[in-house]
Amino acid sequence: MTIEFLPMAALLREMRPELDAAYDRVATRGRLILGPEVEAFEAEFAAYCGARHCVGVGNGLDALAIALRAQGVGPGDEVIVPGHTFIASWLAVAEVGALPVGVDVEPASFNLDPAGIAAAITPRTAAIMPVHLYGNPAPMEAINAIAARHGLFVLEDAAQAHGARYRGRRAGSLGHAAGFSFYPTKNLGALGDGGAIVTDDAGLAARARRYRNYGSSGKYEHEIVGANSRLDELQAAFLRARLVRLDDDNARRRAIATSYRDHMQGIDALQLPKAEPATEHVYHLFVVRTPRREALAAGLEARGIGTMVHYPRPPHRQRAFADRTPRVSLPVTEALAGEVLSLPMWPGLTDGQIERVASAVREVLASH
Numbered sequence: 001m002t003i004e005f006l007p008m009a010a011l012l013r014e015m016r017p018e019l020d021a022a023y024d025r026v027a028t029r030g031r032l033i034l035g036p037e038v039e040a041f042e043a044e045f046a047a048y049c050g051a052r053h054c055v056g057v058g059n060g061l062d063a064l065a066i067a068l069r070a071q072g073v074g075p076g077d078e079v080i081v082p083g084h085t086f087i088a089s090w091l092a093v094a095e096v097g098a099l100p101v102g103v104d105v106e107p108a109s110f111n112l113d114p115a116g117i118a119a120a121i122t123p124r125t126a127a128i129m130p131v132h133l134y135g136n137p138a139p140m141e142a143i144n145a146i147a148a149r150h151g152l153f154v155l156e157d158a159a160q161a162h163g164a165r166y167r168g169r170r171a172g173s174l175g176h177a178a179g180f181s182f183y184p185t186k187n188l189g190a191l192g193d194g195g196a197i198v199t200d201d202a203g204l205a206a207r208a209r210r211y212r213n214y215g216s217s218g219k220y221e222h223e224i225v226g227a228n229s230r231l232d233e234l235q236a237a238f239l240r241a242r243l244v245r246l247d248d249d250n251a252r253r254r255a256i257a258t259s260y261r262d263h264m265q266g267i268d269a270l271q272l273p274k275a276e277p278a279t280e281h282v283y284h285l286f287v288v289r290t291p292r293r294e295a296l297a298a299g300l301e302a303r304g305i306g307t308m309v310h311y312p313r314p315p316h317r318q319r320a321f322a323d324r325t326p327r328v329s330l331p332v333t334e335a336l337a338g339e340v341l342s343l344p345m346w347p348g349l350t351d352g353q354i355e356r357v358a359s360a361v362r363e364v365l366a367s368h
């Protein structure tokens, strides 16, 4: 029996009654754009995050870009971003005409290194975008302290961290604003694209709300040049069904991570994700690090176990950014690109499957 990296069809099958009920509600009502499901989801998700406002948008990249735009970040500004992240963090900065300035990550947590931030600040720096990578909150205390000292906007990229906590507070309430993605594979995923901005700042939320809907606050009244980036009613209805389960799902992910760690303790040349006391990691991904990454991936594949690499080439080494950012060297990020491997992680993973994955990892690495 194979163990898929993420068996999406099985996950949806298991939720079918709730998803069918959500569809039925929307189809019966016949309101498909900006209606009661989006409004209800926005209220429920803001409350869940411990923030005052939530604005549903088309996807996570738009959430980040619209939040930056709503804050007035644009051409001539620099935004500090981690080197080791999905390219969307950098694209959001480029989207508003600002310059992404890559900073290296900490080798233990793979999150933005506060020591690197201080060194990267210039008179043009307008914002810092920490990414809670793989579901693990970035070191927000240090990041917020630097931001406060220099008067910078802090935008959390919380695309992978729905429900994660840092010193008791949830992702989405740890900076000035946050961007979430509801891409289907996320801990809180839709059945298509979706995203949201979460913030306590009423002005920023109002500007984002207007921008996402053609720059309009009232029908056929357009105060600014906006865009069309809205969370659909149907996706909002699906997300409401999944939000009810999010805490249970995250608790199971954390239990799976503990079990993986127990089973893979002491394997030579294998670095496991650390459980930090101040944070509640929600394991969107369970990522191990080994210099024998290619052999491990091939060995697991031969044993019917699916893996993925997040991410094999950092944004500053992508052609897209070759001429657009300062030439930087980010040694930890560059090493991670060749050594990280994501193992199967989803709430329905059984104890038997966890043991099979762990013993396959042990076996493959012992034979190299």
Ligand SMILES: Cc1ncc(COP(=O)(O)O)c(C=O)c1O
Pocket: 059, 060, 061, 062, 085, 086, 088, 089, 131, 157, 159, 160, 180, 181, 182, 183, 193, 194, 195
């Ligand atoms: C860290 C990070 N930022 C931003 C995004 C962008 O989200 P989306 O795919 O919904 O545009 C993603 C996910 O894809 C992500 O993992």
